[in-house]
Amino acid sequence: MIVAGFGMRGAVTVDSLQDAYAQARRGRAVDLLAAPDDRARLAAFSAFGEAVARPVRGIDAAHLAAQTTQTQSPTVAERRGTGSVAEAAALAAAGPGARLIAARVISTDRMATCALAEGPDP
Secondary structure (H helix, E strand, O other), rough: OOOEEEEEOOOOHHHHHHHEEEHOOHHHHHHHHEEEEHHHOOHHHHHHHHHHHOOEEEOOOHHHHOOOOOOOHHHHHHOOOOHHHHHHHHHHHOOOOOOOEEEEEOOOOOOOOEEEOOOOOO
């Protein structure tokens, strides 16, 4: 199972999400999209999930903070309790033993980030 994890600003657009997703995915087949609970409920993220025909899963703050991420942003760590929201969301949703297969990338407009993790079917 491959999960695309996302971090995003509140004003994110579907185009921003698509840009980050395309950069991270590089042609890989993705099974699930994941983001922090509050961001997973954004209209743009729901619309993006529909556009790419993939289910969306929200990840709670405790599960995000429990992940060890490759990228370490002090600002994100202070706000979200993890070094990379996208990497943490992907790892948490991919399940125990998941591994990062694409580190965080940033959309051209800097509104969204995406990372990929591979793990067992949760």
